[in-house]
Structures are given as structure tokens and as C-alpha cells.
Amino acid sequence: MNMHTLMFGWEYPPHHSGGLGVACQGLVRGLMKNGVHVTLVLPHNQGIPEGNMDMRFPTDELCETVQVESLLQPYDTFGEYDARLQITNLPRESGALYGPDLGQAVENFTAMSIAMTKDVRADVVHAHDWMTFEAGRRAANYHGKPFIAHVHATELDRTNFSPNTWIAERERNGLLAADQIIAVSQYTKNLLANHYGIPTDKIRVVHNGHDQKAALTQPLLMTKYGDEKRPLVLFLGRLTVQKNPWQFLEVAKRVHDVSLQVQFVMAGDGGMLSELIDRTCELGLEDSVIFTGKVQGREIDALYKRADCFVMPSLSEPFGLVALEAIAHNTPVIVSKQSGVAEVLDHAFKVDYWDTDMMADCLLTILREKPLADQLKAEAPRILTRLTWKNQASKVSSIYRDIIQS
Amino acid sequence: MNTNTNICFYFQVHQPYRLRDLRITDIGAEQDQTYFDEEKNRAVFRKVAEKCYLPANALMLELVNQYPHFRIAYSLSGVFLDQCEEYGPDVMESFRALARTGKVEFMAETYYHSLSYLKSLPEFCAQVSKHVARIQELFSQTPSIFRNTELIYSNEIAQVVRLMGFKGILAEGADRVLNGRSPNEPFVPPEFRLPKNKEMTIAKFRPLEKKSDDIHVLLKNYRLSDDVAFRFSDKSWVGFPLHADTFTDWLMQTGGNNINLFMDYETFGEHQWADTGIFDFVRALPAIWQERGIHCATPSQVIDNWQSIHENVIDAHTFVSWADMERDLSAWQGNKIQDAALASLFALESAVKASKNPDLLETWRKLSTSDHFYYMCTKYWADGDVHKYFSPYDSPYEAYRRFSHALCDLKLRVEQPKKKQTKSKLKQKSHS
Numbered sequence: 135m136n137m138h139t140l141m142f143g144w145e146y147p148p149h150h151s152g153g154l155g156v157a158c159q160g161l162v163r164g165l166m167k168n169g170v171h172v173t174l175v176l177p178h179n180q181g182i183p184e185g186n187m188d189m190r191f192p193t194d195e196l197c198e199t200v201q202v203e204s205l206l207q208p209y210d211t212f213g214e215y216d217a218r219l220q221i222t223n224l225p226r227e228s229g230a231l232y233g234p235d236l237g238q239a240v241e242n243f244t245a246m247s248i249a250m251t252k253d254v255r256a257d258v259v260h261a262h263d264w265m266t267f268e269a270g271r272r273a274a275n276y277h278g279k280p281f282i283a284h285v286h287a288t289e290l291d292r293t294n295f296s297p298n299t300w301i302a303e304r305e306r307n308g309l310l311a312a313d314q315i316i317a318v319s320q321y322t323k324n325l326l327a328n329h330y331g332i333p334t335d336k337i338r339v340v341h342n343g344h345d346q347k348a349a350l351t352q353p354l355l356m357t358k359y360g361d362e363k364r365p366l367v368l369f370l371g372r373l374t375v376q377k378n379p380w381q382f383l384e385v386a387k388r389v390h391d392v393s394l395q396v397q398f399v400m401a402g403d404g405g406m407l408s409e410l411i412d413r414t415c416e417l418g419l420e421d422s423v424i425f426t427g428k429v430q431g432r433e434i435d436a437l438y439k440r441a442d443c444f445v446m447p448s449l450s451e452p453f454g455l456v457a458l459e460a461i462a463h464n465t466p467v468i469v470s471k472q473s474g475v476a477e478v479l480d481h482a483f484k485v486d487y488w489d490t491d492m493m494a495d496c497l498l499t500i501l502r503e504k505p506l507a508d509q510l511k512a513e514a515p516r517i518l519t520r521l522t523w524k525n526q527a528s529k530v531s532s533i534y535r536d537i538i539q540s
Numbered sequence: 541m542n543t544n545t546n547i548c549f550y551f552q553v554h555q556p557y558r559l560r561d562l563r564i565t566d567i568g569a570e571q572d573q574t575y576f577d578e579e580k581n582r583a584v585f586r587k588v589a590e591k592c593y594l595p596a597n598a599l600m601l602e603l604v605n606q607y608p609h610f611r612i613a614y615s616l617s618g619v620f621l622d623q624c625e626e627y628g629p630d631v632m633e634s635f636r637a638l639a640r641t642g643k644v645e646f647m648a649e650t651y652y653h654s655l656s657y658l659k660s661l662p663e664f665c666a667q668v669s670k671h672v673a674r675i676q677e678l679f680s681q682t683p684s685i686f687r688n689t690e691l692i693y694s695n696e697i698a699q700v701v702r703l704m705g706f707k708g709i710l711a712e713g714a715d716r717v718l719n720g721r722s723p724n725e726p727f728v729p730p731e732f733r734l735p736k737n738k739e740m741t742i743a744k745f746r747p748l749e750k751k752s753d754d755i756h757v758l759l760k761n762y763r764l765s766d767d768v769a770f771r772f773s774d775k776s777w778v779g780f781p782l783h784a785d786t787f788t789d790w791l792m793q794t795g796g797n798n799i800n801l802f803m804d805y806e807t808f809g810e811h812q813w814a815d816t817g818i819f820d821f822v823r824a825l826p827a828i829w830q831e832r833g834i835h836c837a838t839p840s841q842v843i844d845n846w847q848s849i850h851e852n853v854i855d856a857h858t859f860v861s862w863a864d865m866e867r868d869l870s871a872w873q874g875n876k877i878q879d880a881a882l883a884s885l886f887a888l889e890s891a892v893k894a895s896k897n898p899d900l901l902e903t904w905r906k907l908s909t910s911d912h913f914y915y916m917c918t919k920y921w922a923d924g925d926v927h928k929y930f931s932p933y934d935s936p937y938e939a940y941r942r943f944s945h946a947l948c949d950l951k952l953r954v955e956q957p958k959k960k961q962t963k964s965k966l967k968q969k970s971h972s
Contacts, residue, residue, distance in 0.1 A: 481918065483937055491563065498564050499941045502948075505880030506940055512876070512920060539918055 136170040137534050140256035140273060142247065142266035146176055146189075151453045154286050154371065157318070157342050158262055162187060164343060164527025171532070173254050175269070177243040188254075192246045215409055223496050237300070244269045248276045258282055258534050264289065264301060267308025274313075274338035278538045283312035285322055291450040294375045306330055314537050316340050316530065318453040319474020324448075340530055341478050343523035344458040347435075365501050366397045368465070370434065370456050371448075373404030378470070378487055381447040383410065387417045390496035396422065396501065401437055403428040408423050438463035442507070448473055457482070462518055466500050466510035468493060478521060483512040545724075546798045546837035546845075547791065547829065548758065549686070550710065550899035553593070553807035554617040554653050555585055556911035558932045562945040568952045575903065575946040580932060585627040587721060592809035597634035599808075599819055604641050607826040611643045611836040614805070615687050618651030619909060621678065632678075639679035645838035646675050648683035648706065648747070654908035655872055657697060659886040661738060665745030667703065667905065668793045673746040673831045680749070684708065685772045685839040691760065691802070691862040692869065695855065697728035701740060702755035705748025710802065712862040713759035717854050725760035727854035756843045758852050760802040760862060764790060765810025769803040773816035781817070788832065798842045802862070864919070865924065871927070872913035877940040880970050882913060884947055891954045900953060907946060915939035 141162070145155035162172050166185050173188040183189035247269035259284045261270025267283055289297040289305050309315060309330055315337045317323040323339050334470065367386070369376040379400060383540045385397045399412065400423060407425065414423045429437065438444065444460035444467045448475035451473035460467050461482075470478050470487040483496040502505050560577035594849040603610050616635065624632040628720045638644045650656055650667040651674065657664045668686070675683055684699045693711035713723030743751075750926070767787065771777045779786075791799055803810065806863050812818040829836070837845065863871035873879060883906055892904045915931045916939045 162956070480935075481937070483941075496564050496937075496941060499944060501878070502564075503877075503940070503944050505876040506937065506944070509876035509918070510937070 136169050137258070137531065137538070138170050138173070138254075138256045139165065139260045139534065140251055140254050140260070140277070140279075141172055141174045141271045142243075142261040143174055144262060144265045146174070146182075148182070152341075154263060154456060157286055157453075160343050160345060160523035161527055161530065163345070164523035164525075165531060168528050168531045169522045170527075170531050173251070173256060175247070175250055177239060177265075184510050190250050192250065195503065197299070207534045223476050228273065240265050240268075240304075244272065247273045251277075257538050261308070262286060264305035264308055267311070268304060271308060271311045274388045280313040281311060282306050282314045282316060282537070283531070284316045284318075285326065285452070286318055287307075287345075287452045288322065288325060288330075290325060291322075291452055292374070292376050294449055295329075297454065312336070314533060316533065318342050320477055321472065321474045322452040325452075334480065338529075338533055340526055340533070341453055341474065341521060342519050343521050343526035344455065344462060345523050346462060346518065355487060361397070362440075364395050364397050365442040366399060366440055367497060368399050368401065368437055368444045368460070369447075370401040370429075370444070370460075372435065372444070373400070373406040373410060375406070376449055376451070377402075377404075378447040378449045379404075379406060379410055380413065381487060381493070382424065382445060383413050383417060384490045385445065385447070385493045385497065386419055386423060388490060389497055390417075390419060390422055392494075392498055393501070394422075396497075398423045399426060399437065399441070400424070401426045401429045401434070414431065434459075435463065438465050441465050443468065443497055443506050445497065446470060446473065446475075447487050447493065451475070458466065458518065458521070462516045464506050464515065466499075467514070478517055479514065480517065481510050541640065544797065545792065545795055546835050546842060548798050548800045548837055548839060548842050549612040550647070550800070550802045550839060551612065551614050551807075552687075553614055553805045554804070555581070555582055555588070555620050555623050556653065557619060557623075557906050559912070559939075559942040559946060562942050562949070564945060567949045568947075570905065570951070572679075572899070573949070575942075575949070576906070577932075582627045584932075585623050588806060588810050589628050589631050591814070593628070593631045594788050595814070595819065596635060596808040597631070597638060597806065598754050599823060601634070601638055601641070603823065603826050604638065604643050605935065607830055609830065610826040611645070611838050612839070613685075614638075614646040615647040616675075616963045617649060617653035618667075618674055618708070619653055619906065621674060636679065639681065643716065643838075645685070645840055646679050646681060647682055647685045647710075648672050648675065648688050648838065648872060649687050652905045652908050653689050653910055655689060655692075655882060655907070655910050655913060656908055657692065657700075658873070659882065660889055661700070661741050662745055663889060663908075664700075665704065665742060665747065667743060667908075669747035675940070684748075685710070685758075685843075692859055693757075693856055693861065694859050695732070695857060696734070697727050698757060698856075699734055699754055700738070700742060703734070703742045703751045704746050705750060705752055707723070707752045707753060708756050708758060708839055710758050710800075711854070711856070712761070712840065712860050712867055713762055713800070714860045714867045716867075717860055718759070719855050722794070722796050724794060724799050725848075725852055726756040726758060726798070726843055728754065728756055728855075730853055730855055735774060743793055755923050756846065758798070758800050758839050758842060759854070760800050761794070762862070764799060765801045765803050766802065767809065768818075768821075769776070769807045772807075772812045772818055773837050782821065783820055786925040787821075788825070788828050788834070790882075791834070792832070796893065797846065800817050800836060812822065822960045844930045863914075871917055872910055872917060875916070875936075876916050877918075878913050878916045881916060881940060881943050881947070884944075888947070888951060888954060891949075895954055904950060907943070907950070912939065912943055916943070 138285050143158045147155050147159050163224050165172055175190045179191040245387050251273050257269050258280050259274035261267050262284045263286050270522050271281055290300045309332055317337050317339050320339050323337045326337055327334045369382045373379050414420055438460050444465045446454055446469045447471045454473045454475035457469050468483040471484045476484045485492045557576040558580055559575055648668055648671055649942055651671040652667055656667050672683055686706040687710040691710055691712045698709055772782055859869050860867050892900050915933055916936045917927045919935045
């Protein structure tokens with residue numbers, strides 16, 4: 135008989151703000167390809183179910199009947215709430231989706247976790263990141279099934295190791311309650327062991343996958359992004375501490391000192407935008423750095439394609455799907471050693487996130503040496519044939535099997 | 541009771557000059573900057589000296605003195621000898637002590653342990669000549685046997701080396717050239733003439749006085765060699781633990797005229813650590829061999845003693861080597877960065893030589909060492925791990941980053957005087 139997983143997710147494309155939604159979708163699709171039946175519970179009704187998956191979210195009726203506890207620790211100010219939205223991966227506009235308060239949204243979701251899933255006959259309960267851990271734990275308890283906590287990012291990654299204690303506490307409780315933890319990288323596994331004190335034998339690593347999108351007919355670039363004859367270096371990600379965009383500018387400065395030709399594009403939105411623009415001017419890079427704001431879909435594809443090199447300087451990156459995206463577009467990449475994706479990439483430069491000089495040097499070498507760029511372009515994408523979501527989900531499915539049998 | 545089978549031991553001794561963490565900002569910075577990581581090179585040399593060269597040489601000296609029929613051969617790369625001078629006079633002295641026994645043969649190779657054969661015949665001849673002169677100077681013997689870098693071999697190399705004056709050359713006993721035959725006899729290459737211009741080039745740069753009329757090829761018995769070099773301490777291997785008498789049984793069962801055991805000298809104490817018992821294993825061999833009447837022969841002795849009416853022809857149209865599973869050139873050439881690196885290096889040859897600047901030439905030659913290209917290897921299968929094990933760098937791309945910076949700077953240094961010249965010429969013109 136096919137296995138059945140009851141999954142608690144937080145976001146699902148097309149409505150998503152970061153890697154979590156993409157990874158969740160990839161995994162769900164991959165599990166279904168492996169013959170696993172999936173019931174996915176989301177906090178909002180914006181996901182679009184596909185295949186024979188069972189997608190659920192709180193209905194108005196349910197909200198009325200389920201008693202939601204009020205938060206033990208309400209937030210003081212609107213600013214703090216705003217800040218919390220920032221650090222939890224969510225774009226500002228999604229606030230509406232979760233009510234006036236993210237913490238409250240998590241509480242609502244948690245409170246309804248059992249009511250929404252009473253009729254589900256699953257073999258395992260699987261929850262993605264701290265927002266869903268308590269919901270997953272309660273449901274697992276109610277159904278008497280094993281609870282799997284899947285870690286895509288920790289509070290430490292998002293905050294440069296200065297965690298919000300309320301979130302970190304929920305995260306830790308979820309991890310301790312889990313029967314099995316899946317980490318998206320060895321890097322994250324080590325972090326969970328070293329900073330959360332989780333025994334390593336409880337954690338299994340399943341790297342994220344990447345599914346090649348069907349080739350788009352005409353990639354669309356809204357603007358040309360400067361002179362097409364000049365080399366272009368791309369950063370793509372939220373402009374937050376974790377993604378280390380500040381470092382990208384420092385690298386740009388070093389490169390600029392050697393070659394005025396190179397152009398830099400910072401694609402993405404986030405709380406650091408205005409200080410990054412100020413810094414760009416301070417460094418005298420206003421003619422070389424372009425801020426795109428939030429980019430989507432075809433424009434992202436076009437940017438990856440146009441770029442001569444992609445740089446991911448993250449401070450602490452549990453995985454880093456963007457690097458795989460760049461590789462899928464035949465773009466050479468330089469990634470932070472403090473990332474999960476560095477574990478699966480053979481054909482890339484891997485540099486400590488703080489090593490500005492080395493990052494600039496690798497970048498300039500790629501731009502100067504065509505054979506090097508050509509080789510990175512030719513060799514790097516091979517990993518994608520192995521890292522499909524179908525393959526990665528089969529690892530998750532065997533984790534299910536192991537835990538059901540134990 | 542004497543057997544007719546001789547054991548032919550050859551050990552390769554080599555250390556490359558590893559590159560330092562050069563940066564783009566170093567390019568064109570100083571006239572006489574070094575590209576090499578002196579600290580690292582010294583540290584590696586001393587580590588290997590303590591673990592391998594010194595204890596292994598002491599053991600070999602003891603065995604050579606004690607057993608009249610124990611003989612061995614070495615090939616010491618020129619860059620290894622240079623490092624001996626810089627970092628290990630004690631190691632140098634221990635090799636000279638071995639040479640003084642008269643029972644140790646030293647072979648010729650390219651001074652820089654280079655891939656020069658693949659790119660430039662004059663440079664290849666020059667590097668071999670330089671090596672022969674160095675061996676003569678240090679050990680008072682003239683090599684008569686040649687071994688090319690990593691046993692890279694082909695029909696043509698054999699003829700080239702014959703014309704250079706050598707009577708023997710070593711090669712890998714790869715299955716695809718043996719076609720089921722035993723490697724345990726001397727072979728000859730197919731006879732043919734080289735193009736006139738090549739013959740003239742060789743005659744011009746010949747390291748030895750006159751060409752040799754014929755040449756024999758000694759093939760590595762890779763199964764028995766690798767039993768010692770790679771598998772000795774492998775607990776999952778059926779032969780583990782390997783004892784000297786068992787190994788001797790295997791040698792005798794194999795039979796033939798000469799069993800060629802060719803390996804890296806670092807096998808003793810570095811690849812196989814002392815606590816695996818590798819030194820005890822070697823120490824036990826000559827006693828057992830003496831008891832059973834088995835003699836050793838150096839490569840030149842094997843060839844001198846070889847009397848046969850018919851000769852076995854070994855036909856290597858394409859290159860064979862002792863590297864990786866493929867036993868071809870793919871450890872050093874084949875991916876884009878390896879090919880580009882070697883091509884751009886040799887693109888500088890004529891300019892470097894025209895500069896008449898000995899420092900530039902020396903630096904350029906040090907960059908021709910095969911290890912630089914080995915570190916850039918990105919082959920997918922299991923041998924990738926071997927390359928990783930031997931590489932001092934994080935990745936093949938790091939190897940290329942450093943190498944390409946070195947080359948950029950070298951190019952600048954070669955071109956700069958020219959620029960000055962043209963500038964002064966221009967000045968003269970404008971004055972006139």
C-alpha cells in the first residue's frame with residue numbers, strides 16, 4: 135500500500151516569498167512521483183493543488199469553531215511586528231494573509247491543525263520549519279504517528295546568530311519533539327547539533343533538488359541592464375543580513391578597483407535596500423551597480439542568462455537554491471563556503487563569506503579566463519541530473535519507511 | 541638453486557613547487573616576486589623527509605650493504621633535487637651514500653618532471669640534458685635509462701629517446717599494449733624513422749654523446765607493483781595482510797625474465813605509513829630472496845643481460861602512462877582549463893627563451909611540472925578522489941586560478957622589457 139504523508143507547509147507557489155515555498159513544492163511533486171500520497175495543510179487558501187494531492191487550509195467556518203489561544207507574549211509595537219515579518223521570510227504585503235500579527239497567524243494555524251486533519255489517515259506527519267512545527271507535533275500526537283521536522287532554515291541563519299528568543303524557543307521545542315529531523319544540508323545538520331544540541335543520529339540530510347523548467351520561449355528582460363558588451367555580475371536574493379548583500383558591494387568595489395568594465399546587478403527586495411544604495415554611492419559605484427527591486431519569473435531567467443557570473447555571499451545559508459538556478463542557466467557561480475549548496479557543487483568557486491579579496495579575485499579570474507568560465511558552464515550543470523526532486527524525494531520516502539518500521 | 545627471474549625495483553622521487561595564493565593585484569606588482577609557496581613546499585618536504593626519504597634511504601642502504609644481490613634504481617626529478625638543496629641537505633647526502641655503494645642506478649627524466657614532451661621537442665631535450673648533467677654532477681654516474689614523467693610513453697617517445705642516446709625506457713604495462721602478454725620481459729618499440737627535422741632537433745640537443753642503435757622498453761608489472769604501492773594496507777583486500785614470503789611466492793608464480801616493480805618512493809612511510817608494517821615488509825624481502833636464489837637487477841642490468849633471438853614488440857600508437865584507471869594522458873590534459881593552461885604556458889616558450897633572462901626561464905620551466913595540471917583534473921569517476929588526495933589546493937579551479945595568475949604575471953615580465961624597448965625606439969624616432 136502506498137504511504138501517506140500529512141504535511142504542514144507555510145507557503146506554496148505561486149504564492150511564495152523565498153526558497154521554502156519552492157522547496158516544499160519540489161518535494162511534494164517528487165513524493166507524488168515516488169508514489170507517496172500527500173495531504174498538504176497550508177495557513178492560507180492561495181496554493182493551487184496539482185495531481186492527486188489533497189490540499190487543505192483553514193476555512194472561515196473552522197476559524198469560528200476553533201478556539202485560538204491568545205499569544206502569551208504579544209508584541210509591543212508595530213515596528214517589532216514589521217521586523218518579525220522581515221526576518222521570517224515574508225514579504226510585507228503578505229501580512230494581510232496572516233492577520234495583523236505573524237505570531238498570531240502561527241497560533242491560529244497551530245490551533246486548527248487537528249480540526250483540519252481529523253479525517254486524514256496518514257502514516258507520518260511532516261512539518262516544514264518552525265512556523266509549522268507545533269501544528270505538526272499536535273497532529274502527530276492526535277493521530278499517533280511519527281513526527282518529522284524538516285529544517286529549511288533556522289532562526290540563527292536568518293539573524294546572523296542573534297535569534298529572536300520567542301522564535302528560537304518554538305524552533306527548539308519542535309526539534310526536540312520530532313521523532314526524526316531532516317536537514318537540507320550537512321551544514322544545517324552541524325548547526326542543529328552545535329547550537330541546538332540535537333543528537334546527530336536523529337538528523338538525516340536530504341539536499342534540496344532542482345527541476346529543470348521547460349525552456350521558456352522568449353526570456354524577457356525588462357531593461358537591458360547596462361551595456362551588453364560589459365560583463366555582468368549578479369546577486370539575487372532578499373536584501374537581508376543573512377544574504378550578505380553588503381559583502382557583494384565590497385566585492386564590487388574591489389573588482390571596480392581593477393576593472394571599471396564590470397557591471398553589478400543586485401536583484402531582490404528587502405529591508406537593507408536603502409542602506410545598500412547609500413553604501414553604493416559611498417563606494418563610488420553608482421555607475422556600476424544596478425538595483426532591480428523585486429524580480430520575478432521570466433525576468434529572473436533573463437538575468438541569470440545575461441550574467442557572466444553569479445555570486446552568493448550568504449552569511450549562513452542552509453541550502454541556497456539560487457545557486458542551482460544560476461547553474462541551470464549555464465552561469466558560473468561563486469558561493470559562500472557557509473552554505474549547504476557548497477556541499478553538492480563540484481564545479482564552482484567556494485569562498486568564506488567574509489573573504490572579500492578572494493571573492494573578488496575568483497570573480498576577476500572567471501571574467502578574464504574564458505576556458506575557466508567555459509568549463510564551469512559545461513561541467514556544473516551535471517549535478518542537476520542527479521539532484522532532481524524525484525531523486526531527493528525518494529530519500530525522504532525511505533526515511534518515512536524507516537521510521538514507520540522502527 | 542638460482543631462478544632466472546630478476547626483480548627490478550624502481551622508485552620515483554619527486555616533489556613539485558606548489559604555487560602560492562597569488563592574487564590579481566600581484567600581477568605586475570614586483571619584478572622578482574616568487575610564484576611558489578616556499579613555506580608550504582618546505583613543510584611538505586620536511587614532512588615527507590622524516591616519514592619517508594630518510595628512513596627509507598637508511599633501510600635501503602642497510603639492505604644494499606647486507607645483501608650482495610639486492611639492487612635498486614631511482615629516478616629523482618630535478619625539482620626534487622633542487623628542493624633537497626634548499627630544504628634537505630640530509631636527504632641529499634643519504635642519496636649520495638646510496639650512490640657510493642655502486643649498486644644503485646639513477647635514471648634520467650625531464651628536470652622539471654614536466655609535460656614538455658607533449659608540447660616542445662627542443663624544450664624536452666633541454667630539460668633531459670639538464671637532468672643528465674645534474675645526475676652526473678651529484679652521483680658520478682651517467683644515466684643510460686630514461687623514464688618520462690609519470691611513465692608517459694608512446695612509440696615515438698621511444699624513438700626520440702633512442703636518438704637521444706638511451707638504451708632503455710620505462711613504461712606502464714597497460715593491458716591495452718600487452719594484449720594478454722606478460723610484462724615480465726624486455727620489449728622493443730616498432731622500428732621507424734622520425735621526420736628529418738625532429739632527428740635534427742634531437743641531434744642538436746642530445747644529452748648523451750651518441751645515439752643508441754636500439755632501445756628496450758621495461759614495462760611495469762602493475763598488479764604486483766600496486767599490491768605494494770596501493771593495496772598493502774587495504775584491510776578489505778583479500779591479500780591483506782601481505783607478508784614478504786607470500787609476496788615472493790606471487791613473484792615466482794608470475795615468472796618471466798624480469799619483474800618490474802615500479803612505484804612512487806613515497807609508498808614507504810608516506811602513502812603507507814610506518815605503522816602499516818611497510819618497512820618491515822621491505823626489510824624481510826632480500827633475506828627471503830637470497831634464500832630462494834632470487835636476484836635483483838637494475839633496469840640497465842636487465843637490458844644488458846637480455847639475450848634473445850626474437851624480440852617482443854610493444855606497440856603504443858597512443859600515449860600510455862601510469863596515472864589513474866585510464867592509464868593515458870587524462871590526468872593532465874582533457875578538460876578546458878588543463879588544455880588552456882598547458883597551451884598558454886608553451887605559447888610563452890619562444891618569448892621566454894628570447895628574453896635570455898635565466899630567472900624567467902627557470903620560473904617558466906617550473907610551471908611546466910606535471911603536478912600543476914594534475915591538480916586541475918576534474919574527471920568524474922573514483923580517481924577524482926586520488927587527485928583530491930594529492931592536491932594542496934581546495935579545488936581544480938583554485939589550481940587554475942593560481943596558475944593563470946602566475947602565467948599572466950610571467951607574460952607581463954617577458955613583455956615589459958620589449959615595451960620599454962619599443963618606447964625608447966619611438967623616442968628615438970621622434971627625436972630624429
